[in-house]
Amino acid sequence: MSIKEEPVLPQQPGGVDPTGPLVQRAWWKRPAIHTALLGAIVGYLIGRLIGDAVTSGVARVANSNENDIALVLGYLFATLGWLGGLGVFNDIVRQALGRPTRGTETYATPGVARYFRYTLDHKVIGVQYLVAMIAYFCTAGLFAMAIRTELLSPTTHVFGPGTYIEIVGEHGTMMMMLMTSVVLGPFGNYLVPLMIGSKRTAFPRLSALSFWLTPAAFIILLSAILWSGFPTGWTGYAPLSNQATQGMDAYLVAFGLMGISMILAGINMLVTIICYRAPGMGWRRLPIFVWSMLATAFLMVLAAPVLVGGMYLTLTDRTIQTAFFVPDLGGSPFLYENLFWFFGHPEVYILALPGFGIVSEIIPVFCRRPLFGYKTAAAGMIGVSLLSFFVWQHHLFDSGIDPNARPLFMLTTELISVPTGFIYLVALGTFWRAKIRLTVPMLFAIGMYFNFLIGGISGVFLSDVAADTTAHGTFFVLAHFHYTIMGGLIFAFMAGIYYWLPKIMGIKLNERLGKIQFWTMFIFFNSTFLPMFAIGAMGQPRRVFEYAHRLQTLNDWVSISAFLLGGSILIFVVNFLWSTVVVREPEVGNPWQSRGLEWQISSPPPAENFARVPLILSAPYEYGVKDASPVADLDPPPDVLAGAVASMPAPRS
Amino acid sequence: MSATNSGQSTFGDRQGQALSASDEAGIGIHPAEALFYHEAGLKATWAVARMAVGALSFLFGAFLFSYFYLRSINSHGMWHPRGAVLPQAWAGTLVMALVVISAVTQTAALARIKAGHKVTWQAGARVALTLGLIAVGLMVYQLAALPFPAGASGFDSVYTAFTPIYLIIAFATMFWLRILLVRAAAIPAEYLTEQPPSYAETFTVQHFQARLSAFTLLWNYLAVVAILFWVLFYLL
Numbered sequence: 001m002s003i004k005e006e007p008v009l010p011q012q013p014g015g016v017d018p019t020g021p022l023v024q025r026a027w028w029k030r031p032a033i034h035t036a037l038l039g040a041i042v043g044y045l046i047g048r049l050i051g052d053a054v055t056s057g058v059a060r061v062a063n064s065n066e067n068d069i070a071l072v073l074g075y076l077f078a079t080l081g082w083l084g085g086l087g088v089f090n091d092i093v094r095q096a097l098g099r100p101t102r103g104t105e106t107y108a109t110p111g112v113a114r115y116f117r118y119t120l121d122h123k124v125i126g127v128q129y130l131v132a133m134i135a136y137f138c139t140a141g142l143f144a145m146a147i148r149t150e151l152l153s154p155t156t157h158v159f160g161p162g163t164y165i166e167i168v169g170e171h172g173t174m175m176m177m178l179m180t181s182v183v184l185g186p187f188g189n190y191l192v193p194l195m196i197g198s199k200r201t202a203f204p205r206l207s208a209l210s211f212w213l214t215p216a217a218f219i220i221l222l223s224a225i226l227w228s229g230f231p232t233g234w235t236g237y238a239p240l241s242n243q244a245t246q247g248m249d250a251y252l253v254a255f256g257l258m259g260i261s262m263i264l265a266g267i268n269m270l271v272t273i274i275c276y277r278a279p280g281m282g283w284r285r286l287p288i289f290v291w292s293m294l295a296t297a298f299l300m301v302l303a304a305p306v307l308v309g310g311m312y313l314t315l316t317d318r319t320i321q322t323a324f325f326v327p328d329l330g331g332s333p334f335l336y337e338n339l340f341w342f343f344g345h346p347e348v349y350i351l352a353l354p355g356f357g358i359v360s361e362i363i364p365v366f367c368r369r370p371l372f373g374y375k376t377a378a379a380g381m382i383g384v385s386l387l388s389f390f391v392w393q394h395h396l397f398d399s400g401i402d403p404n405a406r407p408l409f410m411l412t413t414e415l416i417s418v419p420t421g422f423i424y425l426v427a428l429g430t431f432w433r434a435k436i437r438l439t440v441p442m443l444f445a446i447g448m449y450f451n452f453l454i455g456g457i458s459g460v461f462l463s464d465v466a467a468d469t470t471a472h473g474t475f476f477v478l479a480h481f482h483y484t485i486m487g488g489l490i491f492a493f494m495a496g497i498y499y500w501l502p503k504i505m506g507i508k509l510n511e512r513l514g515k516i517q518f519w520t521m522f523i524f525f526n527s528t529f530l531p532m533f534a535i536g537a538m539g540q541p542r543r544v545f546e547y548a549h550r551l552q553t554l555n556d557w558v559s560i561s562a563f564l565l566g567g568s569i570l571i572f573v574v575n576f577l578w579s580t581v582v583v584r585e586p587e588v589g590n591p592w593q594s595r596g597l598e599w600q601i602s603s604p605p606p607a608e609n610f611a612r613v614p615l616i617l618s619a620p621y622e623y624g625v626k627d628a629s630p631v632a633d634l635d636p637p638p639d640v641l642a643g644a645v646a647s648m649p650a651p652r653s
Numbered sequence: 654m655s656a657t658n659s660g661q662s663t664f665g666d667r668q669g670q671a672l673s674a675s676d677e678a679g680i681g682i683h684p685a686e687a688l689f690y691h692e693a694g695l696k697a698t699w700a701v702a703r704m705a706v707g708a709l710s711f712l713f714g715a716f717l718f719s720y721f722y723l724r725s726i727n728s729h730g731m732w733h734p735r736g737a738v739l740p741q742a743w744a745g746t747l748v749m750a751l752v753v754i755s756a757v758t759q760t761a762a763l764a765r766i767k768a769g770h771k772v773t774w775q776a777g778a779r780v781a782l783t784l785g786l787i788a789v790g791l792m793v794y795q796l797a798a799l800p801f802p803a804g805a806s807g808f809d810s811v812y813t814a815f816t817p818i819y820l821i822i823a824f825a826t827m828f829w830l831r832i833l834l835v836r837a838a839a840i841p842a843e844y845l846t847e848q849p850p851s852y853a854e855t856f857t858v859q860h861f862q863a864r865l866s867a868f869t870l871l872w873n874y875l876a877v878v879a880i881l882f883w884v885l886f887y888l889l
Contacts, residue, residue: 092832095832095835095836096828096831096832096835097835098835098836098838098839198693199690200690202693202694202697202700202701203697203701263708267701267704267705267708270700270704271697271700271701271704272697274696274700275693275694275696275697275700276693276697278689279689301704301707301708302707302708302711303711304708305708305709305711305712305714305715306711306712306714306715308712308715309712309714309715309716309719310715312814312818313715313719313814316803316810316813316814317804317810320803320804320813321802321803321804322803322804322809322810322813322814323731323803323804323805323806323807323809323810324719324723324807324810324811324814326804327728327729328728328729328731329728329729329731329804329805329806329807329810330723330727330728330729330731330732330733330806330807330808330810331723331728331804331807331810332722332723332726332728334722335718335719335722335723338718338722339715339718339719612683612686613683613685613686613689613690638683638684638685641683641685641686642684642685642688644685645685645686645688645689645692646685646688648689648692650692651692651695651696651699651863652696652699
């Protein structure tokens with residue numbers, strides 16, 4: 001009797017049989033984005049119908065003409081239809097029926113079409129994430145432009161107050177929700193297997209699912225506009241969330257889906273790094289970017305479930321009328337604040353740590369020096385991720401916290417600056433007496449260090465209870481977190497794109513346009529957000545569309561700078577299209593002369609990444625070290641490889 | 654080397670396995686590479702079960718926190734007002750008992766399949782599956798026949814919100830058990846006691862066993878969660 005299940009093969013992620021029959025069907029019959037859209041539409045209609053049926057006799061629905069249950073069911077069924085249309089459930093059903101899986105079709109699809117499918121190739125998933133994240137970022141950026149347009153005048157309004165808060169909510173949520181995966185999604189999925197010497201990720205289906213949930217979350221979030229948006233901003237605080245119109249449902253479902261996406265992506269990343277490192281890739285040789293992915297994934301796996309819980313509880317309050325956040329019925333709005341910020345503060349580091357990883361990976365390459373204090377950098381990242389679970393109460397300094405608990409959380413918040421300081425120490429040590437090459441990735445890396453320093457120092461200032469009480473809810477706080485997230489993460493993301501795009505596409509972005517983009521982005525970023533500290537200190541509150549006349553000059557300055565900052569992003573888009581679509585000048589394999597394992601193979605990498613399992617011989621940062629051995633033997637002799645594999649720890653039963 | 658004890662294998666065994674695997678597996682890759690990815694897959698299965706437990710702990714932790722937070726503040730005396738109706742205790746106790754018995758049965762059955770008795774495991778797993786599905790059905794009944802409005806009090810809110818989440822996770826876990834049962838049907842019983850004829854088949858058996866261990870860990874964990882929340886809802 002033969003076994004039907006095929007062994008897991010490295011070349012074909014997910015254990016798909018490469019020699020199995022390739023079922024060729026007409027393109028429109030294959031699961032792809034068009035079938036997903038069809039599934040979503042059908043699912044939405046089914047969900048609405050069910051919702052309308054089960055609530056037909058509910059007086060609240062009849063009186064308010066708002067049927068939250070029907071809308072939420074519509075969104076959930078639309079998501080299921082979207083995933084079903086992509087073929088996500090096909091293999092699961094086949095397995096339950098005892099049939100062999102048939103992922104071959106999606107994997108083997110050549111050309112551009114594979115980017116619109118549920119694919120198991122980590123490199124394709126990485127590119128899908130990259131393009132999608134840029135699209136989400138630009139959409140959220142357009143909302144930011146709309147906000148600054150409104151704030152050009154304190155009295156003449158472009159939008160009404162309701163529309164303004166809708167725009168603020170969409171901008172904030174889109175940025176904070178979707179940008180959690182802006183590095184782990186594209187660079188983590190694409191590069192981590194290459195950096196650790198693997199041909200695959202551990203769970204490619206989870207990885208693909210994590211990506212395909214993001215467009216669903218994006219569209220659902222955007223659809224909130226159809227239902228008058230949500231008035232809570234990105235934090236979704238109760239009791240406003242319970243009182244809001246149906247746009248709130250869109251926010252809750254979208255954020256919940258994104259939470260699930262984060263958990264799946266985090267699990268896949270953690271297991272890949274722990275289990276799929278090539279022989280010789282010990283923890284002390286792990287690239288620092290991979291360390292940052294490890295710390296980020298750890299936060300995602302443990303913090304995002306609490307977010308999902310918080311979103312779910314709010315949904316039950318709004319739909320089946322539980323009373324979690326209704327004080328008269330035994331609930332408490334502070335419960336939501338606790339649940340949200342237990343996720344929300346680690347999320348700040350979900351956003352920051354990948355940026356640290358990128359810049360720490362890049363600077364040794366362009367300093368041509370070993371990374372100073374490698375272990376310190378890794379320890380800093382782990383320290384930040386651990387401490388981030390113990391600071392969430394500082395978001396409640398001005399609301400529900402026991403005053404006696406404030407000093408403790410002030411202390412933990414200030415403590416977190418210590419491991420963050422490690423990252424700066426490592427950078428300073430690496431820069432020391434180095435002959436720095438000011439390439440575009442390096443410029444963005446330096447820009448990130450500069451910006452995050454301002455964000456970090458203002459963060460330490462805000463962690464002080466007295467200072468926080470004064471600045472709470474003002475533009476000062478807004479400036480602080482934009483310095484850490486946009487000034488930190490997005491600058492690092494840009495550094496990553498310029499640095500790794502030659503690896504991903506085999507094409508280098510135009511250096512001159514890149515430098516123009518960096519300088520315009522750096523100057524106008526600071527020109528936008530630095531005055532906001534002053535605006536906040538002078539008392540302008542966040543999320544309010546009117547302000548004191550005396551602040552108009554500063555606000556106009558900020559708005560014009562913001563438009564120019566938006567223009568710098570446009571330069572990037574032009575550069576990207578110009579270099580990758582119009583010119584398409586092929587780049588040499590390793591344009592930066594990097595020692596990173598990912599650069600030791602051709603660019604773009606071959607389908608299988610490595611011809612054989614590489615044997616890692618040394619750490620990746622031995623720049624300028626005399627007699628440094630190669631990073632890896634990419635074609636080790638069979639007996640050496642067999643010995644190396646056999647000497648690795650055996651799996652636990 | 655026995656297919657059932659990969660965890661206790663010696664390096665020599667594994668090197669020999671690696672050097673023989675390629676041709677016998679007929680999968681056209683280097684033998685050491687075949688072993689590397691095979692063992693990485695086994696380690697990944699072990700690791701992902703622990704991570705799932707970690708993630709679920711934080712999810713259930715949100716409910717646990719809500720329970721104690723609302724109970725401790727007892728806003729307007731509405732945590733659980735005197736005279737308030739309780740959820741059906743018999744059904745709740747039965748759900749918890751069914752899940753625990755199901756988990757114990759599966760754990761005992763796992764010990765049998767490790768000893769090479771596939772048929773005994775299959776019988777045990779079918780019992781565990783049936784008990785688990787009955788528990789899921791009972792939870793659906795509890796929600797359908799809820800004796801209080803969902804938001805009548807803080808307690809009622811936590812109870813009403815927790816039950817569907819646990820129900821969905823338990824159902825998904827039972828679906829996983831169903832897949833394992835289907836897979837087991839395709840593995841000859843003798844492969845669990847003797848060396849299968851090829852390394853490809855050895856790999857398949859070891860993957861199955863790793864997944865079964867991972868499933869058992871998760872189901873046992875959910876049984877512990879069931880006991881914990883039963884204590885919260887019905888005893889405290």
